[in-house]
Structure formats: C-alpha cells, structure tokens
Amino acid sequence: MGNATLRPPAKAAAAQRLIRAAGQRLTAPRTAVLAVLLDAKRALTHHEIGSALAPGVPVDRVTVYRVLDWLVTLGLAHRIPGEDRTWRFVASRVDSHGPHAHFTCSRCGKTVCLEAVATPPDVKVPRGFLPQKVELTVQGLCASCH
Amino acid sequence: MGNATLRPPAKAAAAQRLIRAAGQRLTAPRTAVLAVLLDAKRALTHHEIGSALAPGVPVDRVTVYRVLDWLVTLGLAHRIPGEDRTWRFVASRVDSHGPHAHFTCSRCGKTVCLEAVATPPDVKVPRGFLPQKVELTVQGLCASCH
C-alpha cells in the first residue's frame, strides 16, 4: 500500500504529538494513518486511506483496520457508517468533539461532517429503552455531482 | 430456508392483496416474504426473514434479496442501514409513510421504527450541496438489554 503524494511532514509531526499525548505506543503505521486522516478534508474509506499512505512506509491492510479501530476507541477519530456498507473515517478535531451530523453524496459517496447541524438532544423512545447516541445523516448530492 | 412457526394466514392474504393492488405479479416467494414483514413487530435482517419463512415454501437466498429490493422500490417496505453493516427491513405501514427515525439496540441489534420522532425537516448543508433524505438513528439499549 502506498501512493504518489507525500504526506506533509507537519501532519506527521502532529500525528506523533497526538499519539504521544494519548500515552500510546508510537509506531510508523499509526503515525502514517493518523497523518492521512489529519490531512483529509473529508471522511475516507479504509481503501482511500490505504492508497493515500506514503509509499515509503508500506502498511498491511489489516494493520490499517486495526489502527483505525484503535484511533476510534481512543477518540482520535470517528467512524461513519455508509449507505454502501463501508466505514468512513475522520480525525476528530478538537473543535468537533460534540455530536454532529454527516452529509453523504448518494452519487460519489463523498462524506463530510456537518458541524453546523446539531443532532436533536432529546428523542422519544419506547418505555424501557435507553437512548445513548443519535446518528444523523443527510443524503443528497454534493456540489460536483448535481 | 424455512423454520418452525407458520405464518398467520391472515398475513399471507394481506400480502397478496398488497401485491395485487400494486399491479405486480403474484408469486409464492413474494407473498411469503411480505407476509413475514407484515407479521414482524420490528425490523428484520435478511437472515431473520429467511429463517422466518414457512417451511412449506422454500425460498432461495437470492430470491429473498431480490424480493426485498423489489418491495423497497415499490414502497411496500423500507430498508434501514445498520451499524453492523446489514440491512434491516420493515413493511411500510400506511400510517408510517412519512420520514421517521429508528432505534437500534447496540447490544442485541433489535431495531424498531420511532414513529413519534420526526426527522428534522431542514438542515444546513455546505454551499452547492443538495440534501435529499435525512436518516436519523438512535443507538442505545433496548428494554431487555439493560
């Protein structure tokens, strides 16, 4: 796995800083994957992340999956379920910690966070049910698809 | 595919009526699958539907998938994307035509429609984006899981 464009060194440094700050073991795959997410302007699939990795550091597919899981449990990234049954991943910016909505283009699959849209804080659920998280996804067409 | 419990004949008759009313060809698999959905009190996975089918009418997996797709395009059922990357299906009752939210138990996967919760009619999306559908899913624990 690897591709053409080099990751800006700044993003790699930021990734390392975040991993260290979380008190976690620093490895090349972890740094590389997180750097890709930090550099992305939209949610990325596992496949997109794999091919965005710098060619110098080949990372196994399975490792990418494991790093992503680990980033999610750590809170450094969040995972968005897609209509096409694939997860997409975004680095959790400091300014986007709260619950928020997502937009997915039904034609090209492009997915972005909608920071402006607040998810309804209170929903009516049946007796005995315990709501924990609200997922709000807007489907439609992105700017380049309509 | 087939299991132990017989489908109430009333549901089979209702299924036939709905298919006829839609001006579609009436077949045993279609009747059987729709009857299962009409009888269900919650959203069912493809697998659950398969094993809920009356044993007398064996239906191929692929046919179940195709019937479900067909029911969805016909508007007789709707499909709910799950956190576990599987679709769940519900018959679209006459009284639940509008957009509505869903609840999914994060422990047992049980999924139900939340008729009472309306999805936000208007959401702010980036310039040039065209919203078309809003998906609202509440995650949490169902009555028997907490």
Add this chain to the structure above:
DNA sequence: GAGCGGGACGCAACCGAATTGCATCTGCAC
C-alpha cells in the same frame, strides 16, 4: 383450456469489506 412471452426463480459462482489466528517483530520501561 391451450399457447405464449417476459419476468421471476434457483443455483452456483463471485465480490469486497472486514475479521481472525498465529508467528514474528519492536517500542519502550527498566
């Protein structure tokens, strides 16, 4: 009640995302 034609079905092969098992390697605390 035959005859017919297009859509529906069954079967087998396939696909792609994600997971698991296991041997090997390595970051880092000491």
Add this chain to the structure above:
DNA sequence: GTGCAGATGCAATTCGGTTGCGTCCCGCTC
C-alpha cells in the same frame, strides 16, 4: 542492553450481498 506486552504482517476465513444464466411459471390472449 534486555525483556516482554503489545503491535505488525501474512494467509486464511467469514459474511452480507451481487451477478450470470438457464429454467420456470404468472397472467394475458385467443
């Protein structure tokens, strides 16, 4: 520098869903 828990690589596997194709049968016509 050493030791070891934890991380990685590789191969195999699972699993939900799809595709291709030959056969079947629903429903219209006469």
